Amino acid sequence: METTITDIPDITDTDSLIHCEDGRARPTWACTSDLLRDYYDTEWGMPVRDEQGLFERLSLEGFQAGLSWELILRKRPAFRAAFADFNPDEVAVFTDADVERLLTDSGIIRNRRKIEAVITNARATIELREKGGLVELIWSHQPAETPAPVTADDVPSRSPESAALARALKKEGFTFVGPTTIFALMEAIGVVDTHLVGSWRRGSSGVWT
Template structure:
């Protein structure tokens, strides 16, 4: 197979995209987590929040602060975060270990409350996964990886209707990539098709 020009063969002989080859942190995230199915409420909520905090920043910065985020938001426990008041928001604004953006912090609290609001129906995870497309992309180059899709546009609109914030179509597409709803591993990457959602070829 001819490898994509955007794939790098690591010392271990495995092909990864350029973005996942820049540091051991990104490489480990790519190798073990990114694109693998997440179907629990807490798991989807955490990744939704982190994608929101990432907006305008690098994903590596978020990963480096992930454990700080988990500590600050009580392990992204939905019920705990939903109960945060202005005092808690002020506490988080003083926490140098996370991203101190009041709008994003307040959005996280609202998103927890909105998540609780979905429990009497299908719940957050099922709600998000219900927008899985019939087919996943099969990008060969980084330029072919979409930044959004019809499904991410529709899901973003639906989440906003339910009271969620910082859930634009691009952020939501990144979430869909991260939790396995779509497989945008480059063709030729050793992780392509590894989620089990789309089959071995993920095409």
Template sequence: MSDLVTGEDGLARPVWAASDPLLREYYDTEWGMPVRDERGLFERLSLEAFQSGLSWATILRKRPAFRAAFADFDPDAVAAFDDDDVTRLMADAGIVRNRRKVDATIANARATVALRADGGLPAFVWSFQPADTPRPRFSAEVPTTSPGSVALARALKARGFRHVGPTTMFALMEAVGIVDTHLVGSHRRASSGVWPDC
């Protein structure tokens, strides 16, 4: 028994990535691949925060609108957003209109810019890469937090980041390749190059 589904292309994927074409494309090409640039990490951090309480498919479908609304997630541009921008964002039906998450994204852009003085967001986030990665065979074995995500959340909050709880940060770590939670047997397992022997 397995939580993997073999598609018509002969490739094994978890159930969540097996049927929706958008999720399948995301799983096959992006999820779990290393993201080491500031803008890329700021975007993933922002989208993970917006996803909290919603489905990832919803966020992916709105991703183009998010990019347009948040200046393609350029931290300098978002850090300069003012009250007029918040009003604009809260009127934008293309994104998730949650004031707390909008405010957090702007605050996180400012914190990202400030973090450059200490090596920058990528080096900071990747410094929490653990010594080992999970090896789940079934979806129920995939953790939702880890000691690393707890520590990352605490460290980011101390730097002024918001909406960065341990569960959201574990999802970020999965999405950007810091840990590999592809199910054993998936065609994507160990494909990132970060965990070649897992």
């Protein structure tokens, strides 16, 4: 069981909008390291509309629970190697032996419940294809409006839509998909835009104007 690495800033440990060294306005968390700044500038909040990409983001959000997002980003290459680039068809056939193997992999988060959740969710992803698929299910919960936070305190940690999506995913056999985890997913993949008003990235996804 992994414990939180306290010396790595948490993605949710934010402050009001600030200007980073390059002069661009970002939330505090995005200015704390090159890794987080690059992630914020190029990936966070951009639309993800393919099954494998969504399965990866869902899996990583599950691993992040209780830990820092920067830790997950640092370990993402190892996660991809361990979980077959998050190809649901390959992960779905992982066995108990694979679970035991992954529990010895120091490159990832060695948490049995989280590892087993990825395998369970891969199988659920495959089953969901007969009902329209993971992409359709997730994006069908896009709200009519997105938040417009001015400070970090204005950013919600969950929403009616994230709660509804969490229920829908659980109904389809997914695990580690609570409303808070799912809201973080929705932020990361552009279903909602929680870039602070005034950030240079606000509205950059093309989903929200």
